Amino acid sequence: MLIIILLVFITLALFDLPGLIRKKYWRELAVYSGLMLVALVLSVLMLLNVQLPAVTTEIGNFIERVFFKKP
């Protein structure tokens, strides 16, 4: 499964990377690699069944603590 994820990411990277390198778009390349790395890490973590924080529920809890004074 891990290999499939890696293969998918490599295939997707092959769509964009050659063009970026050929045109010497270094800033775009940096942003692209950063976002792709975050996406890759999160996908692998999800694959390994790591419990990621439920983002929206956490935002909701934070707002309730600040505005509705819930414990």
Place this chain on the structure above:
Amino acid sequence: MSYLEQGKISGSQLVILMVGFLLGSSVVIFPGQAARQDAWIAIIIGAVEGGIFALIFTTLARRFPGKTMVEILETVFSPYLGKLIAVIFVWYAFHDGSFVIRNFTDFFTTTVMIETPNIVFAVLLTIVAALAVGNGLEVITRCSLVLVPLTVLFLLVTFLAQLSQVEWTNFLPVFEIPVWQLLKISHSAAVFPFGETVFFLMVFPFLNRTKECRRKTVIGVLLGALLINIIAWGGIGVLGPTRALFTYPAYEVVKMFNLPFINTRFEIIVVINFLTMGFLKLAVLYYVTVLGLGQIFHLRSLRPLIIPIGILMIILSIINFSGITENFEFNTTSNLIYSTFFQLVIPLITLIVAMFRRLPRRERGC
């Protein structure tokens, strides 16, 4: 004028795109359901409140013609503080996009294809939206020109066909719930979906005539409110109090059709509506995220952002909530404050600061 988007859209195209955007997830989950038989009143009040939001942010757009929200923020606040606020604004578009994917997958896996895993629908929808975003704003708008009239036609046909099943007493008693609570529910209708038109601050600069944006936004919100009200009327009139049992009332209404001489099982019409409108809403939000991020980092091309943002949106849609009840709880409680912050507070503060700083400065020579 931004070099990242060369497309131009006309005012009437904007109205249609906006109607499609407003219909979005509302074709299955109409807002204001907590108000029971007064949901239609809540939607009307919510649309008025959303219209007031629209007046505020279109004033901002008219003050800075040809500039997107990210550029406005960078002009009004200093480049660094402006970038920070722009990142928060883009995060909201990104987060909202992940909501659309989540609603979409939840709907499909609970009603139509029960045994298919969530991720299949998320990936398919995102691929289609990514193709639309990659082709730019004009293509998304042209998609809406085809899809929105189709959806409106379906809505009207289903509405007329269900008229025979409407129990008019289901609408009574009117104004049963206390006014304060009705206003709170109306506010939840205002932030979802009417206030979400704030994302069009990233689209207004690509209008042929930017000055038109206020009139067109108000028309779009009113048309959207009318169409959502049609869905709500059907839900209230046909289902009555049993509506509270269903997660997707609009779907159940059409499921109850029993027309003579025609086969039943019309509910696939609602699925088609959500398929097309969900795509449209996701495409707009996806586009706003990609364009916003591109302008924050001053990129020369949007293409490299499309794939990573899509993957991250799918991941966020999965880890947003641990269950469908948390989704509804967030939408009825915390979202009232969370969305108001982006839809009202940020545009209003930006407008006030711009007024005090007398921006944009005219070329007068001092």
